[in-house]
Every structure is written in structure tokens, then in C-alpha cells.
Amino acid sequence: MEGMSTSQEGTQTNSVIGAEHIEWVQNLTSRARTAMNSVLEGKDEAVGLSLIALLAGGHVLLEDVPGVGKTLLARAMGKVVDGSVRRIQFTPDLLPTDVVGVNLFNQETRHFEFRQGPVFANIVIADEINRASPKTQSAMLECMAEGQATIDGQTYPMPTPFIVVATQNPIDMEGTYALPEAQRDRFLTRISLGYPATSDEVDLLDNQIQNDPLETAAAVTNLEQITQARTIVRHVSASRQLREYIVAILHATRNDQAILLGSSPRGGVHLLRAAKARAALSGRTFVTPDDVQALAPYILAHRIIPRDGDDADLAADLIGRVLSRVPVSANQ
Structure with missing residues (x-):
């Protein structure tokens, strides 16, 4: 979007945004919302909240019992944004290096080379994040909090934009760890999907019994547009x-x-x-x-x-x- 002017007053930056900027953001998110709602049945509120988090530049925590569509919502967001998407399945034996990457010795060059882990993506789906050990969760915390990962004393920045869409089961379920307060505080929003309404669940059985709803989902926006939309939102x-x-x-x-x-x-x-x-x-x-x-x-x-x-x-x-x-x- 063009036509935004900025001026410096003290420590705050003021930007003039008009109706055309807001309308552009509305059109962009409307396309994304429609595409995501075509994948999920009866979850418009959760879809709207996840898009708000995307525009606000925050991470999303989806918390609910298994099988209600947490991972599907996270994957749907990754589908509609034309950026890099990685999924990490968190398990008790997952190591920090499995998330952020590791330095490997190259026999030909006689030097160590960094191999990026799956966390280096625009949208990271952290599936069942509370099944990982506290040590692995702490590795995720640096990525979420600082937008970077430190491996063997070397710091590597996350790509831009960077958003974590994490799912977790209730903490009283077997094999789960409670997320520490410091990590929960890094999530902009916590969303509980809940069970679908009867009519929506009937439609779900009809639409998803033979087809994967993600197969028909397509990207409706890109990273540049998301960055521009975030800039407009920041100056509301x-x-x-x-x-x-x-x-x-x-x-x-x-x-x-x-x-x-x-x-x-x-x-x-x-x-x-x-x-x-x-x-x-x-x-x-x-x-x-x-x-x-x-x-x-x-x-x-x-x-x-x-x-x-x-x-x-x-x-x-x-x-x-x-x-x-x-x-x-x-x-x-």
C-alpha cells in the first residue's frame, strides 16, 4: 500500500492512514477468513481470532481436547499465506536440536556448518507443544520471545514474519507438561475451539469423510501483503x-x-x-x-x-x- 506518511513526535511515530488502507486490510483478511472457513466447520470465531493474531504479530495457543480441529486450524492458516510453513510434532523425547538445528562437521571443508531446524519458517505449527520436556520448550521460548535462536554461541534470526501456532491438550491428560508462565506470556492469544454444533458436525462428516479439506485450500495472500497489513494495523x-x-x-x-x-x-x-x-x-x-x-x-x-x-x-x-x-x- 502506498500513501502512508510518517512523522516523528517525541518517542512515538504517527502515521496517517485512511479509509483506503483499512479497506485494503479488510479485503485481505476477508479472503483469508473465507478460505480458512472452507476448511473448518463452524469455527469462524477461532478463525477471526487467529487472523487478528497474525495481523498483530503475535503467537497463537490453541488449547482443547484432541480431535476438535486444532491442528487443522493451524495448517489452514499456513495454507492461505504463501510463505514457508513447518510442522513440529512435540514428543517427550524431542531434543532442542530437533527444533532449532545443529552444527555438523563438513569433512570436505573441514568446518562446522549450521543445519537449520524446522523452527526457521514463517509459520511454525508446534503440535502438542506441552508434550515436550521443559528443556525443549525453553529452546522454543527464545525463538518466540527474541525472534532468534542461539546455537553454540552463534545467533541466527528467525525469518520475517514469524508466527508460532501451537496446539496443546489439557494439562491433566497423560504425558503432558504444563507450559511455564514465561512461555504462556509470549502467546498473544489462547483459543479454545470446543465441540462443533450439531449441524456443523453433520456437515463435517459429509464433507471430510472422503476428502482432505486442505487439498482445496489455496494461498490468498503473501508475506509482503501480511507485512504491509501489519504496518497499517500498527498505526491504528x-x-x-x-x-x-x-x-x-x-x-x-x-x-x-x-x-x-x-x-x-x-x-x-x-x-x-x-x-x-x-x-x-x-x-x-x-x-x-x-x-x-x-x-x-x-x-x-x-x-x-x-x-x-x-x-x-x-x-x-x-x-x-x-x-x-x-x-x-x-x-x-
Whole structure:
């Protein structure tokens, strides 16, 4: 997209974006949403949230019981974006070098050469990430947090854009490890797919019993367009009052007696980025409190720990209670 101008004021960069930029982002994501919905039955909300994460530049954690379409959603996103896609099946015996790569000695050149692991891709599908050992998960953490991997003291950057779409089964299932708080905090959003509605499940049996739905899915956008869309989304405006509202929500999670550990400041950064993406998808150049309220349970719930146990549904309910208590200013 052309026509965006920037100017420097203090420490913030302001960019003029118009209706044509927002419309372009809407058209791009609409094509991607339609393509992904053709693969998944009745999962439009999850598809929308995953696209918001893609535009906001954040990683996605898909958490639910086996067989509800977590991996299918991750693969569908990889299909519609014309970039490199790698899938890593996490198992208890997976080693960090199986993820990031290893230095191998070349007998001809008499030098060590780095062989990249599958994590070096634009979209990385980390399947059943909580089945890997904490040591392997820590290798993923550097890639997600810093956009780089360090092997034998040498740092290798991830490609751009880089997004991890991870799936995990509930932690009380056999053979799973709970993700550490530091790693969960790196995911922009946690999405639970749930079981499909009866009519959708009937359609699923009809459409997928003989055919692989991914076979008909095709790329509808490319890496350059995703990068441009992210730039537009980043410059959607958010007033100071709106940012103060987000901070008030974060503080409320830290002062709630029912919450043992409140949201990190990173939770606020991710919430604002996601709210900007939602505003753009809604055809606006500015963020409203509705954007924040609609996304807060998906962005903040996995960052808090309830006193009564680390339960996803309870955490989402607690975020809902926090939202009901934090006042919204009329001029936001």
C-alpha cells in the first residue's frame, strides 16, 4: 500500500492512514477468513481470532481436547499465506536440536556448518507443544520471545514474519507438561475451539469423510501483503484514555483477591495490538473500548493464575468480572 506518511513526535511515530488502507486490510483478511472457513466447520470465531493474531504479530495457543480441529486450524492458516510453513510434532523425547538445528562437521571443508531446524519458517505449527520436556520448550521460548535462536554461541534470526501456532491438550491428560508462565506470556492469544454444533458436525462428516479439506485450500495472500497489513494495523490510533483503560484493567487483575498472579505489562501490549487489529477489521482507524472488552478474555486469561486453580474457564470468568468493575470513560 502506498500513501502512508510518517512523522516523528517525541518517542512515538504517527502515521496517517485512511479509509483506503483499512479497506485494503479488510479485503485481505476477508479472503483469508473465507478460505480458512472452507476448511473448518463452524469455527469462524477461532478463525477471526487467529487472523487478528497474525495481523498483530503475535503467537497463537490453541488449547482443547484432541480431535476438535486444532491442528487443522493451524495448517489452514499456513495454507492461505504463501510463505514457508513447518510442522513440529512435540514428543517427550524431542531434543532442542530437533527444533532449532545443529552444527555438523563438513569433512570436505573441514568446518562446522549450521543445519537449520524446522523452527526457521514463517509459520511454525508446534503440535502438542506441552508434550515436550521443559528443556525443549525453553529452546522454543527464545525463538518466540527474541525472534532468534542461539546455537553454540552463534545467533541466527528467525525469518520475517514469524508466527508460532501451537496446539496443546489439557494439562491433566497423560504425558503432558504444563507450559511455564514465561512461555504462556509470549502467546498473544489462547483459543479454545470446543465441540462443533450439531449441524456443523453433520456437515463435517459429509464433507471430510472422503476428502482432505486442505487439498482445496489455496494461498490468498503473501508475506509482503501480511507485512504491509501489519504496518497499517500498527498505526491504528489509540487515545491516551484508551491506553489508560487498558492499564486499569491490568492493575485490576493484580489487585483481585481471587487472582494469585495478575497480568504482566506484556499482556497490555498484546491487548492493544490485538485491539488495533480488530478495529481495522471492523473498518475503523481508531480503537474503542469495545475492541478491548471483546478481546481481553482471549488475551489476558492465560496470563493470570486464579487462586482456586489454573483453570482456563475460571480464568476467563475472572477477566470478565474485572471488565465489569473497571469503569469506561465517556471520552474514550
